[in-house]
Amino acid sequence: MMDQSGYLPEAGFFSFVAGSCTNAGLLDAASTLLTKGSRLGCCIEPYAYNYLLNSLIAHGRAQDAVALFESWIQDGLYSPDVWSFNVVIKGVCRMGNFQKALELVERMTEFGCSPDTITHNILVDGLCRAKQVNKGHEVLRRLQRDGVCMPNAVTYTSVISGYCKAGKMEDAMSVYNDMLESGTRPNTVTYNVLINGYGKALDMESAVRMYRQLILRHCPPDVVTFSSLIDGYCRCGQLDDAKRIWKEMGLHHIQPNVYTFSIIIHSLCKQNRSAEALDILRELNMRTDIAPQTFIYNPVIDILCKGGKVDEANLIVTDMKEKGCHPDKYTYTILIIGHCMKGRIPEAITLFHKMVEAGCRPDNITVNSFVSCVLKAGMPNEVDQIMLIASGHGLASQKVSSQQSRRLDISVAV
Known part of the structure; x- marks a missing residue:
């Protein structure tokens, strides 16, 4: 042209x-x-x-x-x-x-522009995210004093969030009270931030009080609201209350997301409630709208292996792979040690080879634990090969000894 x-x-x-x-x-x-x-x-x-x-x-x-x-x-x-x-x-x-x-x-001002509420919100949010919440709060106070460009719910919520992340819940509540006094209406995000902050501070009484305020002020709870409550109860070791909130989500027609699943499954596994964790995991597997993540499966695989239920752990890995979720370094480490604890050293060696072939480089914890188990099993000849492969100088696909090969007819679901 x-x-x-x-x-x-x-x-x-x-x-x-x-x-x-x-x-x-x-x-x-x-x-x-x-x-x-x-x-x-x-x-x-x-x-x-x-x-x-x-x-x-x-x-x-x-x-x-x-x-x-x-x-x-x-x-x-x-x-x-x-x-x-x-x-x-x-x-x-x-x-x-x-x-x-x-x-x-x-x-x-050189260009005939004046900072608006969005300008100040960007500044306040940036300062608070950078852990300079006191400076962010000062910008908020200046806005309140000047009265030219009034702060809105986003401005207040950014400062509240900054204090919550710093664990300063009294300061967060002070800003919240200022917000109410100014006539600015808190929204769902404001309450989610406070609920999450109190949950991390292990103060579930205050977290529930904020949840009730949310309901009273007709702010619709969302998946973050319930996930924060569940996380708080789990941190306090109150899993029955966490499961109660899990059920309450359904009454509000809100579906848990991948992080909600992760929170409750991890916590159930920590308290050795494997059957309940498996129930939640099955519920996750039925959801077609969630792409499962390895970090959700690993705690269940770990608790099964520690309980000697290695075959069940292998089935979980099969389910993972069918959902397009591939084992990572932690999955393989859990399985290797689990098989060793059951005396299945040949299967553990096969898993070690698969781990390296999959591009998951074993760390020192994996190698040292594995070598210890192999030595205890009276198989010192295999240690050199394991150490060689772990260092990156050996071939993961190298054939195992003929004695092991005869024992590798046991199926391993990975």
């Missing part, structure tokens, strides 16, 4: 093609197009630049986004709006450069 026909595309065309490139993940091409269009005198709308900057940050390229933004305004290629600054301030906050973020806030 430009080189052969001498036709200069209009600003809308540049925006459209740059947006298409951004959608396709061709972020550098989008940047080149916008820069070229601007240099050719096209007055491209700020939203096209903002969309690209936001995409760069979302793809982990915050530094590139900030550099591009600064080069554009330095060259006078476009006039940023409030959204432009909010996007870039979010980027520098992710980089942890809060001084730069504050400088950008100060520069907004």
Whole structure:
């Protein structure tokens, strides 16, 4: 169009093609197009630049986004709006450069922009995530004092979350009370943060009180609400209460997610309640909307192996693989030691070979425990090969001794 026909595309065309490139993940091409269009005198709308900057940050390229933004305004290629600054301030906050973020806030007036509630929310959230919650709280206090740009539920919740993560529940509740006094309505996220904070502090009485407040204020509980309550009860060792909340989820027509399953299965296994853990695992296997994760299966496999139920553990691994979930280093280690404890050294050696062939490099704990079991079984000749394979110098597919080969007719479901 430009080189052969001498036709200069209009600003809308540049925006459209740059947006298409951004959608396709061709972020550098989008940047080149916008820069070229601007240099050719096209007055491209700020939203096209903002969309690209936001995409760069979302793809982990915050530094590139900030550099591009600064080069554009330095060259006078476009006039940023409030959204432009909010996007870039979010980027520098992710980089942890809060001084730069504050400088950008100060520069907004140069372009006729004023920081809005979203600007302050980005700053407060960034500070709190960086464990500078006191500074985040100070920004909140300044907003309350100035009264020009009022904080909203997101602002308060970010500070509450920061204090909860730091284990400062009294400070979190103080901000919550300020929130109520200001007339700002807490939402489900606010209560989830407090419930989770009290659960981690092992204060389930306060966590339940927050849950009741959530219900009284007609905030709909979600899967995070119930997962936080279940996690809190599990941390306190109150598994019966955790299971009661599990059932209560169903009354609200809320399905547990993969993390809810993980929390309760891990806790049941810790208390040696393998039958109940297996029931929950079967429930998970019936869900077609959840992709099972290895870290959920491993505690069940471990408790079965420790209880001498190695064959049942093998069946769990079969179920895992049928669901497209492959054993990891911990799965293999659990199974190897489990087979050793049952005196099934040849099967354990086969599992060790499979572990290495699968790309799961055994660590020192696995190797030392395995070697100890092999030596106790009176098979010193196998130790050198195990150590060689573990060091990466041996072949995992190397055949085992003829004496072992005769004993490997026992099926191992991995």
